[in-house]
Amino acid sequence: MNTSEIQALDSAHYLHPFTDTKDLAAKGARVIVKGDGIHIWDSEGKKIIDGMSGLWCVNVGYGRKELSRAATEQMDVLPYYNSFFNTTNLPAVNLAKAIVDIAPENFHHVFFTGSGSEGNDTIFRMVRRYWDVQGQPQKKTFIARHNGYHGSTVCGASLSGMSYMHEQGDLPIPGVAHIQQPYYFEHGQGLSEDAFGLKAASWLEEKILELGAEKVAAFIGEPVQGAGGVIIPPRTYWPEIQRICRKYDVLLVSDEVICGFGRLGTWFGCQTLGYQPDLITFAKGVSSGYIPLGGVLVGDKVADALIEKGSDFNHGFTYSGHPVACAVALENMAILRREKLIERIHDDIGPYFKQQFEALTDHPLVGVANAIGLMGGLVLMKNKSTLQMFDPDLGIGMLCRRHLFGNGVIMRAVGDRLILAPPFVITHAQVDEMFALICKCLDKALEEIKANALG
Numbered sequence: 001m002n003t004s005e006i007q008a009l010d011s012a013h014y015l016h017p018f019t020d021t022k023d024l025a026a027k028g029a030r031v032i033v034k035g036d037g038i039h040i041w042d043s044e045g046k047k048i049i050d051g052m053s054g055l056w057c058v059n060v061g062y063g064r065k066e067l068s069r070a071a072t073e074q075m076d077v078l079p080y081y082n083s084f085f086n087t088t089n090l091p092a093v094n095l096a097k098a099i100v101d102i103a104p105e106n107f108h109h110v111f112f113t114g115s116g117s118e119g120n121d122t123i124f125r126m127v128r129r130y131w132d133v134q135g136q137p138q139k140k141t142f143i144a145r146h147n148g149y150h151g152s153t154v155c156g157a158s159l160s161g162m163s164y165m166h167e168q169g170d171l172p173i174p175g176v177a178h179i180q181q182p183y184y185f186e187h188g189q190g191l192s193e194d195a196f197g198l199k200a201a202s203w204l205e206e207k208i209l210e211l212g213a214e215k216v217a218a219f220i221g222e223p224v225q226g227a228g229g230v231i232i233p234p235r236t237y238w239p240e241i242q243r244i245c246r247k248y249d250v251l252l253v254s255d256e257v258i259c260g261f262g263r264l265g266t267w268f269g270c271q272t273l274g275y276q277p278d279l280i281t282f283a284k285g286v287s288s289g290y291i292p293l294g295g296v297l298v299g300d301k302v303a304d305a306l307i308e309k310g311s312d313f314n315h316g317f318t319y320s321g322h323p324v325a326c327a328v329a330l331e332n333m334a335i336l337r338r339e340k341l342i343e344r345i346h347d348d349i350g351p352y353f354k355q356q357f358e359a360l361t362d363h364p365l366v367g368v369a370n371a372i373g374l375m376g377g378l379v380l381m382k383n384k385s386t387l388q389m390f391d392p393d394l395g396i397g398m399l400c401r402r403h404l405f406g407n408g409v410i411m412r413a414v415g416d417r418l419i420l421a422p423p424f425v426i427t428h429a430q431v432d433e434m435f436a437l438i439c440k441c442l443d444k445a446l447e448e449i450k451a452n453a454l455g
């Protein structure tokens with residue numbers, strides 16, 4: 001099949017996630033056919049730097065034979081068995097142990113799911129069950145943040161703070177409240193970053209007092225918001241959030257679907273940002289996206305209560321602890337260790353990436369640029385000296401993204417923020433090449449903006 005035949009079949013039968021189907025049918029989907037290292041290729045043979053690691057997941061890079069071998073070997077021995085009804089399987093046991101070994105010290109139990117959304121749904125049910133067995137069944141409400149992302153199931157989308165998701169289908173469900181995000185550029189005027197971090201955390205305390213602490217079950221947040229546009233909180237934010245959660249007996253949930261498994265230069269993002277959650281959601285990087293897998297790290301406080309007082313927890317998935325997915329994840333963790341990919345983000349490629357990323361502010365279109373670990377976000381601006389933004393309706397972020405994609409590098413646009421999260425295996429030379437290409441594409445975008453008098 002040639003590209004246009006694939007595109008015709010695609011738009012005839014395949015409904016894509018988060019996509020305007022009519023619009024896609026008119027343009028035709030880009031068909032991705034293979035990957036190797038940090039690169040992917042489309043059906044026209046064009047080679048592209050995948051600056052987003054797929055969807056923040058292909059952390060060890062494409063084309064890893066170790067992972068395909070781990071999958072086929074496990075499929076040959078035992079392709080599937082469930083973990084219901086008093087059964088288990090060796091890869092799931094070994095992976096649970098391996099994850100506990102790298103987790104913060106108050107964690108000794110893992111619950112497996114098939115995705116990050118299912119992980120957060122699991123947490124929602126598990127936390128409510130926890131407060132039930134603690135004799136506080138009225139503690140039900142979750143507090144999350146505007147512009148946070150926690151998945152796309154009914155519960156995941158409810159916890160998420162995306163108004164464009166809530167608009168469709170009467171979300172959030174009852175029992176979910178939101179506070180403002182710790183986005184310094186948008187809300188921090190007149191304050192130092194440290195002072196703003198404390199102020200943003202105080203919004204949690206206000207919400208707890210408004211709802212009544214006796215009704216609040218948990219607070220959930222991503223260490224660094226990913227899909228919301230790589231929003232890096234001030235360093236004062238998370239320790240203060242933790243203090244408030246402890247003060248009011250509110251469980252602290254760290255959604256580490258993006259930050260977990262190394263992206264910030266530590267196994268978990270909470271270790272970089274300085275807090276100790278009660279529960280951790282993981283997915284994406286646990287298997288480098290080679291196979292669907294997610295789960296929940298359950299801290300001792302919750303696990304011990306559920307085990308001691310809980311009897312059955314009536315929750316689980318057909319694919320909880322899937323042996324093939326777990327075998328792939330074990331090998332993925334072995335690669336991260338063997339190649340010291342996380343230490344490398346901490347000590348070497350992370351700082352180098354940050355320096356290059358933040359230097360993008362030399363470009364006339366880029367007002368603010370911040371990076372942490374191997375993820376970064378920048379703000380496109382009409383006038384840098386007055387911090388004036390473009391009219392959002394002009395879609396300048398998407399205009400830039402078109403130039404980037406067309407010229408061989410993938411960045412994601414979130415409104416007029418452009419974000420980047422490349423695979424961990426990216427080399428120094430590839431970082432140089434990627435940023436040179438990004439600058440060239442921003443130049444072209446600026447030409448188009450000027451030619452069309454959009455600025």
Ligand SMILES: *Cc1c(COP(=O)(O)O)cnc(C)c1O
Pocket residue numbers: 114115116117118149150151152222226227255256257258283284294
């Ligand atoms: C991607 C993501 C999810 C949802 O994971 P899925 O596997 O797509 O269900 C949840 N939380 C965060 C922080 C994510 O980035």
